[in-house]
Amino acid sequence: MNLQTNMEHPNFTIPTSTEDLDQEVQELLPSLPKEEGWLTSGICLYQGFWCPDNLLRNVIWAQKHFQSHDQDIILASFPKCGTTWLKTLIFSIVNRSRYTSSNTPLLTTTPHKLVPFLEIDLFDKTELPVDLIGTTPSMSPRLLSTHIPCSSLPESIKKSNCRVVYICRNPFDVVVSWFHFAIEGKPGKLDEEHFESFFKGQVALGPFWDHVLGYWKESLEKPHKTSFFMYEDLKGDIVSHLKRLAEFIGYPFSIEEETRGVIQEIADLCSLKNLRDLEVNKSGSYKEKFANDSFFRKGEIFSHAIWLQFSDPKVARDEYQSWCWGIDVSWSFPGIVCWLGFLHFFLVSVFHGDPLNFLFCHLLAH
Numbered sequence: 001m002n003l004q005t006n007m008e009h010p011n012f013t014i015p016t017s018t019e020d021l022d023q024e025v026q027e028l029l030p031s032l033p034k035e036e037g038w039l040t041s042g043i044c045l046y047q048g049f050w051c052p053d054n055l056l057r058n059v060i061w062a063q064k065h066f067q068s069h070d071q072d073i074i075l076a077s078f079p080k081c082g083t084t085w086l087k088t089l090i091f092s093i094v095n096r097s098r099y100t101s102s103n104t105p106l107l108t109t110t111p112h113k114l115v116p117f118l119e120i121d122l123f124d125k126t127e128l129p130v131d132l133i134g135t136t137p138s139m140s141p142r143l144l145s146t147h148i149p150c151s152s153l154p155e156s157i158k159k160s161n162c163r164v165v166y167i168c169r170n171p172f173d174v175v176v177s178w179f180h181f182a183i184e185g186k187p188g189k190l191d192e193e194h195f196e197s198f199f200k201g202q203v204a205l206g207p208f209w210d211h212v213l214g215y216w217k218e219s220l221e222k223p224h225k226t227s228f229f230m231y232e233d234l235k236g237d238i239v240s241h242l243k244r245l246a247e248f249i250g251y252p253f254s255i256e257e258e259t260r261g262v263i264q265e266i267a268d269l270c271s272l273k274n275l276r277d278l279e280v281n282k283s284g285s286y287k288e289k290f291a292n293d294s295f296f297r298k299g300e301i302f303s304h305a306i307w308l309q310f311s312d313p314k315v316a317r318d319e320y321q322s323w324c325w326g327i328d329v330s331w332s333f334p335g336i337v338c339w340l341g342f343l344h345f346f347l348v349s350v351f352h353g354d355p356l357n358f359l360f361c362h363l364l365a366h
């Protein structure tokens, strides 16, 4: 393979020729099942997941060439599950001896730049901020992230001793967050069709259930390598989950740091309010496509409203509507969502056994 030095980042190398790859993808794409998806490019069924058409090439490229190192920390997630938040938390934990909350790069650089996506940023021709295919880490640890499902991760991630941190979120909140992201702040109606396509799995990187379960099972089978976090847990008790996270990635907090309040300081720095108010996250765009502020919206938890549905549908609906930010929701919406979700979890639990039951209970507990 030809290598060349990336001029923006002289220490980093990328394969110069992607012609064969482009050809391969062009031949493959028409043969794959297609759906519209919620974002403009369309999605195709590749290796059992719905891959955005415009990412297929990058995913395959990463699968073929990404060289993982034992020191890598890889944040994996289904979109809209708290990726951006976890990026800031991991970055802050790893770099806490280099930066304080008054000079951290988080104040001037967006989280997606600091912790780039493998398939969106790195194996995309233009930006390569880390050495991706070399065998010696040029920067250690490398903080990377991915939305690729566990079963389709590059082999080198599976083989190396890198750490994989997964974040999961209540699917009801994920649908709404996805929807807002897809309509980019324009007026829109969240209706049953959106929920149906989401729960059928026909959304970018879906099915959601397979994505979560893949990493869930991996975290049970290889707890030293993959750790599973819930967005709701982080919101509920950030300090103890930050401790667990820091230990897992190999940067545990000392007793002295705990007493000095370093954990709470990181939690405050990375709070939604703090990040949303930073100029760097209020203006500009990511990949010249998504406004930076679209990654910082409300960050709320809807599940308590789901429970209200059983006792008082009117209260559930009102709660949901105010939380939905005025989006028009039909009367039947909360019921349909609950039953679709519960039925799916129930069926999958029956067929897959205990881990799912646990996940099911875990989700319901919030």
Ligand SMILES: Nc1ncnc2c1ncn2[C@@H]1O[C@H](COP(=O)(O)OS(=O)(=O)O)[C@@H](OP(=O)(O)O)[C@H]1O
Residues within 6 Å of the ligand: 077, 078, 079, 080, 081, 082, 083, 084, 085, 173, 176, 177, 178, 180, 270, 271, 272, 273, 275, 295, 296, 297, 298, 299, 300
């Ligand atoms: N710091 C912090 N704390 C809590 N919640 C946060 C934070 N930063 C982002 N968010 C919320 O996460 C949602 C975006 O999800 P992702 O970051 O996974 O999106 S993406 O996959 O990177 O596109 C999106 O959720 P919704 O508000 O429900 O849309 C964001 O508001």
